[in-house]
Amino acid sequence: MPTPSSPDPAPEMEIVHLLRAVTVELGLHSARFANQNGMHPTDVRALIALMDARRAGEEMTAGRLGAVLGLNSAGTTALVDRLEQAGQVRRVRAERDRRRVVIEVEERAVELGQAFFGPLIERSVELLRAYDERQLAAIRGFLGGVREAAAEGRE
Amino acid sequence: MPTPSSPDPAPEMEIVHLLRAVTVELGLHSARFANQNGMHPTDVRALIALMDARRAGEEMTAGRLGAVLGLNSAGTTALVDRLEQAGQVRRVRAERDRRRVVIEVEERAVELGQAFFGPLIERSVELLRAYDERQLAAIRGFLGGVREAAAEGRE
DNA sequence: CCCTATTATCTCGCTCAGCAAGATACTCGT
DNA sequence: ACGAGTATCTTGCTGAGCGAGATAATAGGG
Numbered sequence: 001m002p003t004p005s006s007p008d009p010a011p012e013m014e015i016v017h018l019l020r021a022v023t024v025e026l027g028l029h030s031a032r033f034a035n036q037n038g039m040h041p042t043d044v045r046a047l048i049a050l051m052d053a054r055r056a057g058e059e060m061t062a063g064r065l066g067a068v069l070g071l072n073s074a075g076t077t078a079l080v081d082r083l084e085q086a087g088q089v090r091r092v093r094a095e096r097d098r099r100r101v102v103i104e105v106e107e108r109a110v111e112l113g114q115a116f117f118g119p120l121i122e123r124s125v126e127l128l129r130a131y132d133e134r135q136l137a138a139i140r141g142f143l144g145g146v147r148e149a150a151a152e153g154r155e
Numbered sequence: 156m157p158t159p160s161s162p163d164p165a166p167e168m169e170i171v172h173l174l175r176a177v178t179v180e181l182g183l184h185s186a187r188f189a190n191q192n193g194m195h196p197t198d199v200r201a202l203i204a205l206m207d208a209r210r211a212g213e214e215m216t217a218g219r220l221g222a223v224l225g226l227n228s229a230g231t232t233a234l235v236d237r238l239e240q241a242g243q244v245r246r247v248r249a250e251r252d253r254r255r256v257v258i259e260v261e262e263r264a265v266e267l268g269q270a271f272f273g274p275l276i277e278r279s280v281e282l283l284r285a286y287d288e289r290q291l292a293a294i295r296g297f298l299g300g301v302r303e304a305a306a307e308g309r310e
Numbered sequence: 311c312c313c314t315a316t317t318a319t320c321t322c323g324c325t326c327a328g329c330a331a332g333a334t335a336c337t338c339g340t
Numbered sequence: 341a342c343g344a345g346t347a348t349c350t351t352g353c354t355g356a357g358c359g360a361g362a363t364a365a366t367a368g369g370g
Binding site for chain 1: 165167168169170171173174175176177178179180181182183184186187200203225274275276278279280282283284285286289290291292293294295296297298299300301302304305306308
């Protein structure tokens with residue numbers, strides 16, 4: 001009898017704990033990337049948000065970036081200052097509305113990120129290739145469902 | 156043509172991005188828990204580590220906790236001070252080796268955590284119940300594989 | 311066309327989490 | 341019982357992020 005006092009948890013709990021463990025491990029992985037490049041966790045999150053926006057073809061302004069990261073305006077300015085000084089990002093005043101500052105990632109930062117996260121991403125894609133469409137649908141469904149459940153209650 | 160300049164990425168990338176999105180969303184979820192209770196992200200991570208240890212039936216000392224969270228000894232002391240003052244944790248000098256300080260979570264913190272994370276966990280278990288054993292094996296395999304890949308290069 | 315309300319970013323002063331270095335307290339092998 | 345080793349705590353400091361408010365640009369009603 002492994003844990004005699006516990007009320008025999010559902011077998012699904014194993015996967016729930018596994019998902020949590022993965023998020024912890026990915027967080028530590030990002031932290032290593034931050035350390036190696038003299039950055040802070042928030043800087044990494046910012047770069048990820050910026051690259052997501054770029055891939056989606058959307059402009060990322062200082063304000064939107066701060067909102068995504070949960071920073072106020074002062075913190076956002078400091079963050080962009082830091083990233084700009086490190087040469088990972090540049091400020092571009094918007095032509096149309098010159099109050100807005102569009103943040104663009106430098107090619108340098110993109111390459112840095114790919115060099116570090118590339119192997120992990122490749123390994124993940126490899127793992128997925130071993131599964132059939134029904135299994136992939138399950139993975140998609142589970143992850144999407146958890147994301148939705150976690151996103152609930154965001155004001 | 157959605158993104159004419161991109162080199163047509165593997166369809167598996169969708170799931171990789173989805174996993175990253177889930178980790179971001181879970182991070183924000185934890186941050187909300189921290190905010191609502193006047194805590195900091197590190198405090199939440201500490202409570203999670205403590206409850207994991209408790210479930211595994213292991214003692215968690217100040218030193219081990221600091222190592223898990225990547226804090227040095229000063230930061231660890233400050234962290235435990237904070238949690239103790241908030242009544243979420245108690246210090247217990249070990250009988251055998253009185254240099255060691257075992258950290259135990261107060262029942263109050265466990266209940267707080269279950270009240271907040273319970274619904275999300277329950278929803279996740281529900282999602283999983285919709286899949287057959289072959290699909291669950293795929294989810295386990297993928298998450299476990301990513302965890303292992305991310306854990307590589309941890310000194 | 312000006313004047314006001316609104317929006318977007320930045321500046322200033324501060325708080326507090328976490329770090330480096332070292333002090334303190336306890337244990338164990340010889 | 342003493343010196344090396346281990347676990348935690350103390351001190352002083354750095355810097356990320358916050359609150360409040362300044363600055364700059366736009367949009368709309370008179």
